[in-house]
Amino acid sequence: MTVPLTAKRPRLLRQGVRESSTRPADRPRGAWARRAPLLPALVFLIVVTQLPFLGTLGISFMRWNALDPDNRGFGGLANYRTALTDPTLRSSITTTVILTASVVLVSLLFGLGLALLLDRRFRGRGIVRTMLITPFLVVPVASALLWKHALYNASYGLINGTLTWIWSLFGSSDAPQFDWLSTNPLIAVEASLVWQWTPFMMLILLAGLQSRPLDIVEAARVDGAGTWQVFRHLTFPHLRRYLELASLLGSIYVVQNFDAVFTLTSGGLGTANLPYSVYQTFYQAHDYGLASAQGVIVVACSILIATFALRTVSSLFREETS
């Protein structure tokens, strides 16, 4: 709980309580001493993240294809027109929304269930927790390769192999064999991402559960509250901020997902999301102008999500500063 020291000052002033002579002399030096440690990080972030975006904004109005260097110049809104009328880009916007929303939602639900299970005492809890966080620690490209080759593969992947094995138990040799990546590519990508992100959600929610004031729970139980009532009226309200934070951070990372799409399907079969499309326009088509316009569109979409998300986070702050 941090209550900013400065937050109390205005109220004092409003009441006409002027601080004595120490303040004017003291303040500039004190203010700078306070701000100075913040500046390196702030300046670094502005230079490395904000300035390149201004560059992207500028290039987005230019005709600039690296394969056609002589035809470079101001192109006005042409790139945006191309980008927005391009059906592949529009489908990649839809893909991004569906992918992000479904992965965040499903892994949040799984994460909540697992966190509630892990919050209990049982034999071998440490081992189970270690097993559960493993997917989060596997390098994303490695886990995408794992799903693509070792699990989804139609002829020797584990999923089809297990189907064959189960069918053979019943004496049948014609088990259904699916080509998971081509029959349902988006769901295949989503499943691998849910596997990867559930532990992250679980860790945040577990931290939330473990910070729950237990004496209140005990008191509620003494007063006769059942398990569901305790969850509904005590655990859930306490977890709300953790749920919000988990979905915010999850969306930030999943919206930008590149590894899974790149590795599993190479953006084929309607799984290309926005980051992958921009990468393709830039890295394969070398159309710098169009790639930048697409990048700006990605940012515009992100700002929409971010405005919504920041409003959520601001509720996190409100409770702290009030």
Add this chain to the structure above:
Amino acid sequence: MTSTTTTVPAGRPRRRTGPFRHRGSIWGLLAWVCGLLFFLPFGWMLLTSLHSEPAAATNPPDIGAGLTLQGFREFFGESTGVSPWPPLINSLTASIASTVLVLVLAVPAAYALSIKPVRKWTDVMFFFLSTKMLPAVAGLLPVYLIAQHAGLLDNIWLLVILYTSMNLPIAVWMMRSFLAEVPKEILEAASIDGAGLLTVLTRIVAPVAAPGIAATALISFIFSWNELLFARVLTGVVAGTAPVFLTGFVTSQGLFLAKVCAAAVCVSLPVLIAGFAAQDKLVQGLSLGAVK
């Protein structure tokens, strides 16, 4: 899973008796099943990496096949002569250097935001988080062009700078929550007793913040080690990182399944070891500043 009727005096560990112990064990069993299910893909990857190539690519799966280190020998370039060491060392350099840089920048910033809050500190926190919402692809091209002109393409230090900016916002958020736990009274008492800034930082702040610094460093290391997009676009032969090296296996076909799995295991190993060793810190650290 305590009942409403068997209330146990506070201060003693709860012990379940009667039918409730049984119910508790059902939930424990369910947790074990879930844990095993989530671990299964990784366990399968581990097992496959230890199989011979023909045994790895069977349908139905051949669990009892003899174990061999051939896949790992292949990954380390026994027959192809392609060594994975340069990319692994590149990844290690980029991750460690950027993690150190992240801490150097984030700890003072978090100190300014938590212990001695600056005016409008929430706005500053918003700004930090909002840079995370700017998708990496939106700044990629100018970075590429600048790097091209400055001769920094295929240079690991470019990745160090980018990874630092990528992890800095989250690091500031996490560190702030840990530093906010330092009791203000102690700080004030120390400064009244005449302790200088350095003494306060080393004797009071550091011990409280140490676990937080560890957790922040771990998260920063994991995300740097895992990063692919920047590494793929901005590096080439010399500075390619381990994830870029792994993408070389994307199109490889069935015959190399054990090798692919061995590669995936090896590249994930540093993060796995660090993560397993510090999982308590991870749980603490991920609760972040906002909810403390």
